[in-house]
Amino acid sequence: MPAITPEIVAEHGLSPAEYERVLAIMGREPNITELGIFSVMWSEHCSYKSSKKWLKTLPTTAPWVICGPGENAGVVDIGDGQAAIFKMESHNHPSFIEPYQGAATGVGGILRDVFTMGARPVANLNALRFGAPEHAKTRHLVAGVVAGIGGYGNCVGVPTVGGEVEFHPSYNGNILVNAMTIGIADTDNIFYSEASGVGNPVVYVGSKTGRDGIHGATMASAEFSEDSEEKRPTVQVGDPFTEKLLIEACLELMATDAIVAIQDMGAAGLTSSSFEMASKGGLGVEIDLDAVPVRETGMTPYEIMLSESQERMLMVLEPGKEHIAKAVFDKWELDFSIIGRLTDTGRMVLTMGGATVADLPIDPLAQAAPEYDRPWTPGEKLPEVAAADVPERPWGEALLTLIGGPQGSSRRWVWEQYDHMVMGDTVGRPGGDAALVRIHGTKKGLAATSDVTPRYVAADAHQGGRQAVAEAWRNLTAVGATPLAITDNMNFGNPERPAIMGQFVEAIKGMGEACIALDFPVVSGNVSLYNETNGEAILPTPTIGAIGLMPDVEQSVGIGFAAPDQALVLIGAEGSWLGQSWYLAQVAGRAEGAPPPVDLAAERRNGDFVRGLIRAGQVSACHDVSDGGLLVAVAEMAMASGIGADVSVAGPHLHAALFGEDQARYVVATADAEAVLAAAAKAGVAARRLGATGGDALAVNGADEISVAALKKAHESWFPAYMA
Amino acid sequence: MKAKVHVTLKQGVLDPQGKAVQHALAALGFTGVGDVRQGKFIELDIAEADPAKAKAQVEEMCRKLLANTVIENYAIDLEG
Amino acid sequence: MKAKVHVTLKQGVLDPQGKAVQHALAALGFTGVGDVRQGKFIELDIAEADPAKAKAQVEEMCRKLLANTVIENYAIDLEG
């Protein structure tokens, strides 16, 4: 066994101070297996050492929250004895190194987080961020990531119903692949990871263990350098077929009462799963490594414990129920092995070939996991951009630039590679504000979306954090759903730099404020730091995944105009804010200024009003106003339906009115504008008649028409042409 | 000239396809089938007539496109 | 014994993957690449030690499972 040198300690990502703590806990020098276990348990990925202090400040409770952060996924009550279980997780680094497998195993991992709690996965989403389109690697990464997400999700038979795709040069060397899964379980049959019952058998199921991804967890927490492509052999290969069998087998076993606790083997595989289960239960665990099903010969204890082979789960069973579990896993032709038992020693003891190969205390290790209060500096406030200082271009030309460019073009090329209809409940397909999936066998539905506007967060992390949460809430509202809760995926640069840490802290503050104002708690999440290449950080990207409940899916509306001759009503203020807008960046060539402020009271008021209209059947189409502003929103409604519209805007600056990205706004189509306006006046909601649907062209103030066909052509062309 | 390229998974990399084939062969009643690994076999017609140059060219194709060198190895045979 | 099986598309069967590779190679700037055909390469460990019997066994595996003889040919090499 190699001696533990300072180099080996450093290679394991432990600082000298952290290693001192290891020595104190062990009371002796650790062996390499033990060091490996410390290293992964104390990695940023597993310990949240830089972020914990701030994550704790997020609101996590509400009457409908059954389980907040801390378990494999968050759980919310959706009535009738059912719960929605969901989480988002990043697979950024692996996807940059091997896009197909990295993205595929990201989907596999998040699916396991959800079905490990007893939920049948019913929907996947994916939030993707790539470098500049013209960067040499981008196309290859887009192709691989999209194929990988589809390859995995399509095969397991869970519909991929939504997501985001953005391009920005800050992601050139650090793409973001954030995957989200939503599942549904019965509230009286939810499974947790807390082990209990001294002597209870610890059981390994799923695929065999190979030498995959050893040190993936520490790699995911290390900053990239140019030579990181050398780290390739740690890439894991996903096997969605086995995952599908694992889902079915676990759910089948969960219908019996054989399981005490269950935990998927994610980052740091067997180490973190066994460690966390025992730690939560205040127990010890003994594992016989000879009983672990392995794929290769000669695997060392270190390799077995740190392997990140996919499609594996760890369970604690009721004593005497082993045969029931074994029969289920035999039926599904998966490995099943009793590898150990729970003890009352509070220690993790590993044996192999009859000898003890590791012996460490669980609670002290968990308690002593480093937690840092990293220094941070607030971001500089950027000046507001005055609309009068931004040149006006003809609106038609500007609109075509926005909807036909890399940021604003249709993502159809992406989502048509995902099976978004399997399971037979996709009522709202990709392309709208939120996807809508019917809860099987009922008339209820779950709405789902993923949102963040990284350029806003970069310009003002506090407002950007608020905006990300507000936009997710708005997207759920726009289909008619009641927003329930969010999961977040905090993608940032190196937290050891005070400016980056400042982005993190301020974004969390903003998110927390929005969560409170909108009754929208955080129930699960994930942190991905060190997203930097050669000292260049990504735009701060706190991705918000959110779900909402639709009591009756038949009441929901889409973004497409349902008919001609409907009145269009703008809910919310007139457009005015061009700072950080698409228009300013893409038409005027200036990515600058303060982002639009988020008035949370207006968000709440306007959103509740719109949801009420939808539920009352008073609107036939609805779309929130976000990237690109009002005219982009109306154009998207026209393109989704093939029906044109005429809108009228006034004011000193046409471009600010049409393309300003002011928040808390929606466009609704209605047969009865008077009723909508009267209701708005009563509710204290700003609203005005915007125009009407009809014809086959889009017009502003009755002039300068662009045909919907021409809009569609521009909108649908960019992505396929880029990828061809 | 004809180039024949074998692209195979690196040692230690999981091969779900091979695993499934092995399983299916057993289910079909074939006994004694151990490890199964599935790779790709690519045949290319190339204009380059000089063997050394041809080899170098195909090597580059493998590195850039035909093989995923993160998880795959490749081997090249030239003919004719 | 190790059996190496090449499964290739029959002449006349259009090969979408080969076509795509050919296209991608051209896009990458490789000139003079003619026809590209992509097949499968399957390696199996088999217990049977008698070459004739082994061959017959693998032949049967190919016919039954490894190749679809409507569109594919197969070739078997035994080693060791």
Next chain:
Amino acid sequence: MKAAVIVFPGSNCDRDVAVALKRVTGHAPRMIWHRDTALPALDLIVVPGGFSYGDYLRSGAMAAHSPIMAAVTAQAAKGVRVLGICNGFQILTEAGLLPGVLMRNQGLSFICRDVLLKVETSASDFTAGYNAGQVVRIPVAHGDGNYFAEPAVLDRLEDEDRVAFRYCDEGGAPLEAANPNGSRRNIAGILNETRTVLGMMPHPERLADPLLGGTDGAPMFRALAAALS
């Protein structure tokens, strides 16, 4: 109508087709595990979509050798109706119940979207609910849907009126632009010689509920129930 849906490891449209059958015909099919070797007396067997055995090696190849397939083949020989959808179509060709093979999509990507189909024949229990020449909208979701067979086989399929569906444009023309996957002669679904086995890549079960965006798939299940009850 007594119907059954075969469930292979990796099937994932088994529940969807069972729900659609029940919804449209009122008959809930039985679910049969692939390792069973016997089938009860049936009128209709559905081989559903999904990724049986991960679609590793070739789509449908391993499922075609599953224990249950001998029973399916035997029942098919007796005239029990067999409907293979998507992966089910791939399995039926691999099992020799239908000619040809489904190759990788010409564009190499998985495609999930609604497509237009021209119903080429109403002369079968599967298609009797449509008019020949009618254009219907049904989704596809596959990576290997590129139908291939030798020209002589294709000619025979056409001569015997055994092409059930073709990819087409709004006017019913089987244009190349309307072909999502490169299938020979835009073929999306075919019948066997006795017109009792249908394989098709599109998923009729996915549009048999107005809330999901359409009902053009429903007439197939309705017609089967009418013929087989």
